[in-house]
Amino acid sequence: MEYAQKPPALSSEGSMSENWVDWKQQFLIFLKASGIADKPTDVKASILLNLIGPVGMKVFKKFIFHHPADKENVDILMEKFDDHFSPRKTEVHDRYIFFSSTRQKSETIRQYVETLKEKANCCNFGVLTETLIRDKLVLDMKNKDLRKHLFEQKYLSLSQVIDLWEKCEHTELISKLCISKELLEKQSYKAADKNLSKKTWNCIKCNTSHEPKQCPAQGKKCENCGMYNHLTACCNKPAALKNNLAQNDLV
Incomplete structure (x- = not known):
């Protein structure tokens, strides 16, 4: 169809990942609207390179092809452009993100566990997912006494770690409140003593x-x-x- 609108050349302004996704969508629509979608892959590859513009051609020249025929395969070309502009995250990268996670101050321990579960979905942990989340919690633990207690447990589930962590935090909170109250009382006593020392009562x-x-x-x-x-x-x-x-x- 002659009236099918061609996509503009690939833009270099803004996010290149988003630019490529938009251009790729317009290109596929153009192929279908113009009746070229059923053409051989080499023809569609030539049309892609003809329309993508200087920015896309600069990237194309850096591609490495193991077979000369791959240059004329539109599917292989689009896959290489996908990998260039939107690189796929590897399992190693996703696991690094998981193990380097830190609990935010606003997160409860259970909310943190949900965050870890979400990140673990991309890590391909399989049946080890729950035990690795358990180990991550132990790794993050600052309380040495509690960590030592966990090390001594022969069987330790994720839920047990969560419960013990919550109890420990609750105990520490109460301890901090008691210490704060004690310090406040001491400061009040000191202030009272200081005021008394400034006065001479019942001067004769x-x-x-x-x-x-x-x-x-x-x-x-x-x-x-x-x-x-x-x-x-x-x-x-x-x-x-x-x-x-x-x-x-x-x-």
């Missing part, structure tokens, strides 16, 4: 509470005994002393 010179060296009677003359540095109301000397002091002043 002025009968008030005040900080050291802040007595209001300092320098004041007692009208009862005539001596300084205490108030008359706090004087504990007999009134007769006042008369004796007055007489001594006259002599």
Whole structure:
């Protein structure tokens, strides 16, 4: 069909993986709409190379073909373009992602296990999936005592590790709360002691509470005994002393 719209040349702007997927889809639609889909593979390969443009041709020139005829096979060409723009992840890569996973602070232990199960789906672990997730949890464990306890277990399932981990975290949380409460109480006691040390209660010179060296009677003359540095109301000397002091002043 003459009115079938040809795909534009492969673009180099943005994500090349997405660009190739879009171009490949347009190319397949064009083959079907133009009636070329049933043509020989070599004809379709030539059309692909004719339409893909400079960006695609630059990639094509780097391909290695074990057989010369492969260059003219459209299926082999598209597979090589697939591998170039959207490389397939290998089992080694997927397992590396699994074993290098770390638990996020916002994740509960059970949520972390679900994350590991999802990643394990791409790793081809087979019947070993659950035991490898169990081993990954033990590997991630920071509590040495709990890890030692797990090492001593002859039979240890994934569910047992999860339960023990949760109990350990709960115990540690309670311990931290108790320690925080104890520290808070100590700080309160220290603050109270500090405030008490700043005060002199029931000062005998002025009968008030005040900080050291802040007595209001300092320098004041007692009208009862005539001596300084205490108030008359706090004087504990007999009134007769006042008369004796007055007489001594006259002599």
